[in-house]
Amino acid sequence: MFKKSKGKTQPGGKPASSALLKKELGLETFLFPLFFFGIFALFAWKMGLSNALGTMLKTAEDLLKDTVLQLTAICVIMGAISGLMSEFGFVSLLNRLLQPLMKPIFGMPGASSLGVVTTFLSDNPAILSLAEDQNFRRYFKKYQFPALTNLGTAFGMGLIVCTAMYSCSTAAMPLGSAVLVGLLGAVVGSIVSTRLMLIFTKRRFGTEEPMETGGSASQIPENMRQIRDGNIGNRIMGAILDGGHNGVKMGVSIVPGVLVICTLVMMLTMKMPEGGYTGGAYEGIALLPWLAGKIDFLLKPLFGFTSPEAIGVPVTALGAAGAAIGLVPDLIKNGLVGANDIAVFTAMCMCWSGYLSTHTSMMDSLNCKELIGKAILCHTIGGFCAGVAAHWIFVLLSLI
Numbered sequence: 279m280f281k282k283s284k285g286k287t288q289p290g291g292k293p294a295s296s297a298l299l300k301k302e303l304g305l306e307t308f309l310f311p312l313f314f315f316g317i318f319a320l321f322a323w324k325m326g327l328s329n330a331l332g333t334m335l336k337t338a339e340d341l342l343k344d345t346v347l348q349l350t351a352i353c354v355i356m357g358a359i360s361g362l363m364s365e366f367g368f369v370s371l372l373n374r375l376l377q378p379l380m381k382p383i384f385g386m387p388g389a390s391s392l393g394v395v396t397t398f399l400s401d402n403p404a405i406l407s408l409a410e411d412q413n414f415r416r417y418f419k420k421y422q423f424p425a426l427t428n429l430g431t432a433f434g435m436g437l438i439v440c441t442a443m444y445s446c447s448t449a450a451m452p453l454g455s456a457v458l459v460g461l462l463g464a465v466v467g468s469i470v471s472t473r474l475m476l477i478f479t480k481r482r483f484g485t486e487e488p489m490e491t492g493g494s495a496s497q498i499p500e501n502m503r504q505i506r507d508g509n510i511g512n513r514i515m516g517a518i519l520d521g522g523h524n525g526v527k528m529g530v531s532i533v534p535g536v537l538v539i540c541t542l543v544m545m546l547t548m549k550m551p552e553g554g555y556t557g558g559a560y561e562g563i564a565l566l567p568w569l570a571g572k573i574d575f576l577l578k579p580l581f582g583f584t585s586p587e588a589i590g591v592p593v594t595a596l597g598a599a600g601a602a603i604g605l606v607p608d609l610i611k612n613g614l615v616g617a618n619d620i621a622v623f624t625a626m627c628m629c630w631s632g633y634l635s636t637h638t639s640m641m642d643s644l645n646c647k648e649l650i651g652k653a654i655l656c657h658t659i660g661g662f663c664a665g666v667a668a669h670w671i672f673v674l675l676s677l678i
Contacts, residue, residue: 321545324563325555330545332557337544338537340559346537348401350529354522356396357407361521363392364413365505365513383469385476386429389417393426394468398436402636403529405430406643410524420487421479424646427637428475428657432468432664434631435599436461442603443624446610456617459672460624467629467664474656478649534639543597543634566593580662581622582669585614592626592665599631618672625668630661 321330362368370389377388384390392414393405405426408414415423440457447453506516548562555561570577570589577589587609595602606623609615615623637657641650 320565321563325550325561329555329557329561333545333555333559333561334541336557336559337541341537341541342533346529346533350526354407354525354529356400356404357410357521357523357525358518359521360392360396360408360411360414361517361524362514364411364521365517368392370413384429384472386422386425386472387417389414390422390426390429393430394433397430398433400435402431402434402631402633403640404434406640407521407525409644410527411521415489418489419483419485420489421476421483421485423489424479424641424644424649424653425472425475427640427644427646427653428471428660429468431631431633431637431640431657432464432471432629432660434628434633434636436464436628436631439599439603439624439628439631443606443620443627446606446620448610451610451617453617453620455675456621456672457624459621459675460628460668462671463621463625463664463666463668464628466667467625467660467662469660470663471629471657471660474659475653478652478656482649534642538638547594547597566596580669581665582618582673583622584616584619585609587614588619588623591619591623592630592661595627595630595632596634597632599627602627618669621668621672622665625664626661629664630657633657633661 318330321334324330325333372388372392375388376391380386380388380391393408396404396408409423409426418426440461443460444453444457506513508516543566544560545562546565547567548560549564549567551558551561567590570593571586574583574586574589577583581588583589591602591605591609594605603623606615606620609619634654637654638650641647641653646653
């Protein structure tokens with residue numbers, strides 16, 4: 279039953295064993311406590327132990343009350359909408375119309391475009407409600423399904439990010455073209471992230487294994503779709519309630535990832551308040567922006583930032599895009615960013631959109647925990663490519 283394993287898989291991409299054995303004591307046994315307690319020591323040294331613990335708990339509590347409930351509401355609403363779209367054939371229509379576009383560009387079925395729309399209008403986890411719909415799942419091969427996390431996240435909060443960036447326009451610095459360039463940069467990042475992820479999923483699952491749909495959905499003939507029994511009214515109510523129920527399950531499943539990962543990222547990203555540490559929510563040691571400042575000589579040619587302070591926006595977007603775009607008005611007011619920066623901010627905030635705090639829970643919800651590291655790596659690269667693409671597209675358009 280138990281085997282020593284080196285991560286090998288059987289034909290078809292299935293794990294050789296569901297349980298792995300490792301020596302009772304090894305190098306990681308001694309390295310892990312050093313790393314684990316070292317992180318706590320870093321926070322305690324900078325913030326004070328009581329403040330660090332207070333901030334950790336209050337940030338997690340605030341995330342639970344505000345962010346998680348908001349994401350759950352998004353999942354429920356988008357689940358109901360996706361249920362309606364699936365019930366009345368809109369998903370099938372999108373798959374037919376956009377298959378010639380999505381397949382060569384993203385390597386995904388046409389139905390995945392619905393995930394792009396839902397996440398652009400809301401947030402990353404909205405795609406999870408779609409993923410629970412059996413009529414949606416049937417268009418995917420098994421290797422394509424985990425890449426939904428990367429594809430959806432690249433467009434998460436897109437409408438909010440673009441609107442917020444455009445609202446910073448002034449008479450001296452109109453930002454309409456910069457936001458459009460940023461949107462194009464995010465598309466580039468999404469292609470890179472999704473394509474890289476597909477390389478890893480193909481190695482694990484192969485390219486022929488179909489996605490499990492379960493129940494009668496697995497027996498649907500080609501060119502047919504499954505609908506509910508009853509009249510139009512019953513079908514509408516059934517689709518809304520079933521889709522909303524799936525959204526509730528998805529909202530609950532993202533709680534651990536959001537609370538644990540986002541709390542850590544926010545404490546590493548946010549800075550000390552003006553009056554000193556109080557142990558309140560969203561205080562931190564600003565380690566990630568400090569590290570980014572040390573490599574400004576690399577970031578300048580890649581992204582063309584006007585000032586080193588600009589790096590704080592995309593770094594903050596690693597944990598929360600909403601917090602990142604909240605930094606922009608002050609940067610503009612102090613003359614620290616220009617139109618090129620806004621293009622890069624739009625691309626990276628939209629493409630990354632807090633993926634460090636949602637990727638883990640989203641991959642867990644898709645039953646792909648073993649690919650979490652790969653998904654994060656691919657999306658990190660995709661976000662960088664989005665920023666670089668936005669900068670150089672903006673430079674080229676400025677020369678015209």
